[in-house]
Amino acid sequence: MKKIVLKVCIMCCKCKSCIMTTISKFYGVVSITMDAEKSTVTVVGNVDAVLIVNALRKKKRPAEVVSVGEPDKEKKEEKKPEPSKPLPSCCTACKAVVVWYDEPNPCSIL
Numbered sequence: 001m002k003k004i005v006l007k008v009c010i011m012c013c014k015c016k017s018c019i020m021t022t023i024s025k026f027y028g029v030v031s032i033t034m035d036a037e038k039s040t041v042t043v044v045g046n047v048d049a050v051l052i053v054n055a056l057r058k059k060k061r062p063a064e065v066v067s068v069g070e071p072d073k074e075k076k077e078e079k080k081p082e083p084s085k086p087l088p089s090c091c092t093a094c095k096a097v098v099v100w101y102d103e104p105n106p107c108s109i110l
Helices: 013-024 049-058
Strands: 002-008 029-035 040-045 063-069
Touching: 002 049, 013 029, 013 040, 013 049, 049 063
Parallel strands: none
Antiparallel strands: 002 040, 002 063, 029 040
8 A cells, every 4th residue: 555645736626626536536545635735635545646647637637746655554643624714616727617608598509
């Protein structure tokens, strides 16, 4: 089992869910931990770091490997996370993909 730390740009909730979904599809992933303030994702499991980075880059989420090593055997004393500033629902990079319609029903057959 390996502990992989990745540096990924996490700007909004949509970015966060896309990253989590992409990584969770890999066979062998045991846990995924995300720190939005530091823009890091920690993946524990039997999975290749290069495959994860390539999959994130295909989803337009550039990533780089910070470290690969053995997971911590000792569980640290869990502390309650401090309330932090929530992420916005969507960033400017994600809004570029979304199409907004003023009509109540955007579907029409011409």
